[in-house]
Amino acid sequence: xxxxxxxxxxxxxxxxxxxxxxxxxxxxxxxxxxxxxxxxxxxxxxxxxxxxxxxxxxxxxxxxxxxxxxxxxxxxxxxxxxxxxxxxxxxxxxxxxxx
Numbered sequence: 476x477x478x479x480x481x482x483x484x485x486x487x488x489x490x491x492x493x494x495x496x497x498x499x500x501x502x503x504x505x506x507x508x509x510x511x512x513x514x515x516x517x518x519x520x521x522x523x524x525x526x527x528x529x530x531x532x533x534x535x536x537x538x539x540x541x542x543x544x545x546x547x548x549x550x551x552x553x554x555x556x557x558x559x560x561x562x563x564x565x566x567x568x569x570x571x572x573x574x
Contacts, residue, residue: 492525493518 485493493514500510517523 486525488528489518489523489525492523496523 496514496517497507497510500513501507505513514523
């Protein structure tokens, strides 16, 4: 079993470029593990061109708050669906009358 390593302070742009390069290699026919290995080696050897984009703190906060809102909405929708399923099960299984 292989060990997984942490992201080691990569930026979002670096992760995006590594992911894009991995997808390119997969489309070329490489297996996923090999494609990832190639992309990470290129990153380590600084062969990938990563644009320098500096985001201000306000933009990062806005992005994070949008992500949080989407996650919260998804959780709420799952809750509503589960509640609806539970309620429909309760209607199907009507209590039996005891005599």
